[in-house]
Amino acid sequence: MLNRAPLFLLYLNVLAVATCGLIYELIAGTLASYLLGDSVTQFSLVIGVYLSALGVGAWFSQYLHQGLARTFIEVELALALVGGLSAPLLFVSFAFVQWFQLVLFGTVFVIGTLVGLELPLLMRILKEHLDFSDLVSRVLTFDYIGALLASLLFPVLLVPYLGLMRTSLVFGVLNALVGLWGTYLLRPLLTKRGLAGLRGRAFLVVGLLVVGIIKADTLTTWTEEIILGKAVVHAKQTRFQRIVVTNNRQGFQLYLNGHLQFNSVDEYRYHEALVHPAMMAAGTPKRVLVLGGGDGLAVREILKHDGVESVTLVDIDPGMTEIATQLPLVRDLNEDSLMDEKVTVINTDAFVWVGQEHEPFDAVVIDFPDPGSYSVGKLYTTFFYRRLRQIITADAVVSIQCTSPLVAGQSYWCILRTMEEAGFNVRPYCTAVPTFGVWGFALASPQGDLVVPMQLGKLEQELSFLNDSMLANLFELPRDIQPIETEINQLNNQVLVRYYDEEWRGRE
Amino acid sequence: MAESEKLNRRQLLTVLLGSQFAHSVGCDMSKLPPVGELEHTSFDIGHLLRDGVKKAIRPDVHEDVGVTIVGGGIAGLAAAWRFKRAGFNDFVLAELERQPGGTARSGSRDGFKFPWGAHYIPVPMAENHALIELLSEMQVIQALTKGGQPQVSEEFLCREPEERVFSEGRWYEGLYPGHGASQEDLRQLAAFREEIDRWAEMRDASGRRMFAIPMATGSNDESVRKLDKLSMEQWLDERGWDSPRLRWLVDYSCRDDYGLSPDRVSAWAGVFYFAARIAGMGNESQEVITWPEGNGRVVDYLRGVGDDKIRTGLAVFRVKAGTNTESSQVAAFDTNTMKPIGFRSQQVVFAAPQMMAKYVIDGFSASGRDSTAFRYGSWLVANVHIKDRPEDSGFPMAWDNVIRESRSLGYVTATHQTGVDYGPTVLTWYYPFADVDAAITRKQMMNLKWADWADVVLSDLRRAHPDIDTLVTRVDVMCWGHAMIQPLPGFVWSPEREQASKPLGPIHFAGTDLSGVALLEEAFFHGVRAAEEILAVRGILDQPLVEIRND
Numbered sequence A: 001m002l003n004r005a006p007l008f009l010l011y012l013n014v015l016a017v018a019t020c021g022l023i024y025e026l027i028a029g030t031l032a033s034y035l036l037g038d039s040v041t042q043f044s045l046v047i048g049v050y051l052s053a054l055g056v057g058a059w060f061s062q063y064l065h066q067g068l069a070r071t072f073i074e075v076e077l078a079l080a081l082v083g084g085l086s087a088p089l090l091f092v093s094f095a096f097v098q099w100f101q102l103v104l105f106g107t108v109f110v111i112g113t114l115v116g117l118e119l120p121l122l123m124r125i126l127k128e129h130l131d132f133s134d135l136v137s138r139v140l141t142f143d144y145i146g147a148l149l150a151s152l153l154f155p156v157l158l159v160p161y162l163g164l165m166r167t168s169l170v171f172g173v174l175n176a177l178v179g180l181w182g183t184y185l186l187r188p189l190l191t192k193r194g195l196a197g198l199r200g201r202a203f204l205v206v207g208l209l210v211v212g213i214i215k216a217d218t219l220t221t222w223t224e225e226i227i228l229g230k231a232v233v234h235a236k237q238t239r240f241q242r243i244v245v246t247n248n249r250q251g252f253q254l255y256l257n258g259h260l261q262f263n264s265v266d267e268y269r270y271h272e273a274l275v276h277p278a279m280m281a282a283g284t285p286k287r288v289l290v291l292g293g294g295d296g297l298a299v300r301e302i303l304k305h306d307g308v309e310s311v312t313l314v315d316i317d318p319g320m321t322e323i324a325t326q327l328p329l330v331r332d333l334n335e336d337s338l339m340d341e342k343v344t345v346i347n348t349d350a351f352v353w354v355g356q357e358h359e360p361f362d363a364v365v366i367d368f369p370d371p372g373s374y375s376v377g378k379l380y381t382t383f384f385y386r387r388l389r390q391i392i393t394a395d396a397v398v399s400i401q402c403t404s405p406l407v408a409g410q411s412y413w414c415i416l417r418t419m420e421e422a423g424f425n426v427r428p429y430c431t432a433v434p435t436f437g438v439w440g441f442a443l444a445s446p447q448g449d450l451v452v453p454m455q456l457g458k459l460e461q462e463l464s465f466l467n468d469s470m471l472a473n474l475f476e477l478p479r480d481i482q483p484i485e486t487e488i489n490q491l492n493n494q495v496l497v498r499y500y501d502e503e504w505r506g507r508e
Numbered sequence B: 001m002a003e004s005e006k007l008n009r010r011q012l013l014t015v016l017l018g019s020q021f022a023h024s025v026g027c028d029m030s031k032l033p034p035v036g037e038l039e040h041t042s043f044d045i046g047h048l049l050r051d052g053v054k055k056a057i058r059p060d061v062h063e064d065v066g067v068t069i070v071g072g073g074i075a076g077l078a079a080a081w082r083f084k085r086a087g088f089n090d091f092v093l094a095e096l097e098r099q100p101g102g103t104a105r106s107g108s109r110d111g112f113k114f115p116w117g118a119h120y121i122p123v124p125m126a127e128n129h130a131l132i133e134l135l136s137e138m139q140v141i142q143a144l145t146k147g148g149q150p151q152v153s154e155e156f157l158c159r160e161p162e163e164r165v166f167s168e169g170r171w172y173e174g175l176y177p178g179h180g181a182s183q184e185d186l187r188q189l190a191a192f193r194e195e196i197d198r199w200a201e202m203r204d205a206s207g208r209r210m211f212a213i214p215m216a217t218g219s220n221d222e223s224v225r226k227l228d229k230l231s232m233e234q235w236l237d238e239r240g241w242d243s244p245r246l247r248w249l250v251d252y253s254c255r256d257d258y259g260l261s262p263d264r265v266s267a268w269a270g271v272f273y274f275a276a277r278i279a280g281m282g283n284e285s286q287e288v289i290t291w292p293e294g295n296g297r298v299v300d301y302l303r304g305v306g307d308d309k310i311r312t313g314l315a316v317f318r319v320k321a322g323t324n325t326e327s328s329q330v331a332a333f334d335t336n337t338m339k340p341i342g343f344r345s346q347q348v349v350f351a352a353p354q355m356m357a358k359y360v361i362d363g364f365s366a367s368g369r370d371s372t373a374f375r376y377g378s379w380l381v382a383n384v385h386i387k388d389r390p391e392d393s394g395f396p397m398a399w400d401n402v403i404r405e406s407r408s409l410g411y412v413t414a415t416h417q418t419g420v421d422y423g424p425t426v427l428t429w430y431y432p433f434a435d436v437d438a439a440i441t442r443k444q445m446m447n448l449k450w451a452d453w454a455d456v457v458l459s460d461l462r463r464a465h466p467d468i469d470t471l472v473t474r475v476d477v478m479c480w481g482h483a484m485i486q487p488l489p490g491f492v493w494s495p496e497r498e499q500a501s502k503p504l505g506p507i508h509f510a511g512t513d514l515s516g517v518a519l520l521e522e523a524f525f526h527g528v529r530a531a532e533e534i535l536a537v538r539g540i541l542d543q544p545l546v547e548i549r550n551d
């Protein structure tokens, strides 16, 4: 009866099955090298595990005697599920599971075993209906053609256009369709009992994977992953920016519109340098203002100062402060600083907010993104700093991050000169943050004699980077970081955005 | 097409926006915003005034007041400001509309302020004493440099990014469409700039700038008057400047400032637009001062000053000059009470458009004056409320956003100057009826409804913002009939215009149209000048703010 089915359909089946198998293997290999680095090792290991699993599957097939057709379909569906979901699964587990390699090789092993079962089963199903030598040669031919197809499609079309996540899901669907189709093609070999259930399951798997394809907004995430070369743990497009949190062996990273904001590995250097000089110079500040800094890391440092009575954080993006208060990774890092009862979070444009009336602040920490666009550049203008002066005490101290003085000297000194123009007394300082390079800050105050702090006192025990000698050292400028003449950044010229664009273009 | 016939959608879009719309679906209005209103300037009352009927209405109530100001645009308000400044309070200002401000007025809704007409002023040069006084009083100018150049507070100077232009599917920085410009394009642009710089640098025999603002402080030398005989297009032709990009820049500028295309703009006005804003060789164009509500800010300030003297809803229909023994009479129709009212005064400031003078002022034509040379263009302005910013490709949203392929002038973003870069805002969209006078009659225009105009506005915006329909919450449209004086070739230096500023007995004239170009500075200058003339007659002029040229 089976003879009635056109033969090429069966071979097509083999082709599809073979292609899917190899694609899963390639996905696992590529993923492992993206996530863990060292592609030679990762690929060798994945191929090794995969091939041995193929053997295990083939060997295992001999113990199957009854209901071959049914088993074949079950295997297809299982493969569709495991293979199709392999990329999403591996991604998620990389972000959340300690023993990622176990999951990785486990998945590869399961896939290999199932693929290993496939061909022997199929051949045994067909052997009763076809001439054996013919069968072996044809099946193997199509198997190898499938492998060739997969290895060509994968780098040329699939990864660039679909990305790993979609590729995996799409081939899962293909695999499940083979299973579903099998329920019709092999109908004469299937018992009536449970047939409906089998078909139902096949439809379910197809449906599940299709939903996966539609739902997973993987394409953008994928581009980022490829660009960042790290696993994306969390990605969200807010009205203001795209926030992406990635993870690799060393730690995790937060990007805003593709620009690294911090790396958990060395952010403490940045934040200690940003916060403590201003806090020490301000004496015992009670009311502290943070502009930007929605990640809560600057606030974590501020809360180490006993005298602080209130911290007001103004960040435009509720999406950012939500991450800081909800994503466990970030919460661990900022020590739940934004949930502290002293802290008030305000989500609004700081440009507008500083123009309103507020009880004066004793210390201010400005942690805006770099001035890479006009809408951020306005936060670095004389106009902005003049407004800021209206809402701080006469002897308040302000600290500000101002990009890298080494890469972007004009930008750096332009920020300082602009603050001076707005009536601040300004002191430059910098430090090394390995993932950023040499980073620039400034201390500013409306008071005439701004004394650079020299002692951390008992705070020192709570810090990971600064000590007294390091603190003084921050303010010693090396020979390659010396003041240069620049224009002043105003709303109506926004020279800073131009400087920044020229200096950073092509450097990140 | 019969004159009164209503244009169908395709005709309307094609006439106003261009041939790309020739294939628009006849009646696809499904994408209209939920709400909006259409407003016309009070043309019906205007028409009433022109009718002979008015002569029959005689007010039986008269008020005696030293001076009556007719018209509360910038010019009339400036006269009031000048009177108050001199401590002279015996005057009244009669304005036709419910709101003073004329073509500089603004609106507000849902916490947004936006212009309905004029929206910026270039930073005045040291010579423009009167305007510097006003802007200093408003604390817009903080100080003067030693050379007398005003220093404007940062928040009032147009914030960067100032302009962008949409061309071939993308936004570019600036106004000149530099993307893809050829060597020849750039050469011509440089040559053009050099020529403008030359005019900006040059001085006449009396040491005056060739082009200055107000124009009365510039030269009236034959070399500049000569330019008025040509159109701007002819002037470009004479120099062999045919670069499409340069032509576009000039075309845009003419439509932007005068509501006319270059073939209908006097070359004097065309060069004036560029040269009067440049202090001299090598200088950039003066920066511009702007507010979310545009020049409505100036209106509101002046209104605050003149407050108790301003009477709105008064349609002045007759002005009769007095004699030595008899007072002048001003008769108005009070649209609040629907009754006529009269004023008897020693002097009158006529600060309504010149085109009204012959209908309103007794014996105007008999005195040998002719206001038919004063021609005015119409404008369409829409305030488009959006709930979020459109998605953009290329340069980000700026203050002035111009669509190169369009006959509209694009839009100004109302929240730009407030520094708010996200979320809801209002886009003020401008369309001058620059070259469509022949294709669309006034009557046809008047027949169009809000839905027709809203459709025009959105069809235009859709070219640059395909997602605009999902963002629009409201479109309000203002039809400005005969709102802007047209500097057609030959008009600016015509005897008719030069004579029009001179008083007619006790009637003194003000208004930007007296300069032949529509600018706040000109309107303000004439208002102050007219007030000072009267103060001088009354013997109470202290320190004049403007010089009156006697040549």
Ligand SMILES: Cc1cc2nc3c(=O)[nH]c(=O)nc-3n(C[C@H](O)[C@H](O)[C@H](O)COP(=O)(O)OP(=O)(O)OC[C@H]3O[C@@H](n4cnc5c(N)ncnc54)[C@H](O)[C@@H]3O)c2cc1C
Binding pocket: B049, B070, B071, B072, B073, B074, B075, B076, B094, B095, B096, B097, B100, B101, B102, B103, B104, B116, B117, B118, B119, B120, B121, B295, B314, B315, B316, B317, B351, B352, B353, B356, B379, B381, B480, B483, B484, B510, B511, B512, B513, B518, B519, B520, B521, B523
């Ligand atoms: C759409 C548009 C955009 C513009 N943009 C700019 C710009 O950006 N910058 C700039 O400098 N200029 C701009 N202008 C030019 C602007 O018109 C002038 O700057 C200036 O505001 C003109 O003032 P005015 O007082 O001379 O005349 P108008 O503004 O015309 O004022 C005349 C007043 O007289 C009143 N009136 C008329 N008849 C009577 C009557 N019979 N009785 C009583 N009152 C009467 C009118 O209601 C009106 O209020 C623009 C004009 C338009 C139309």
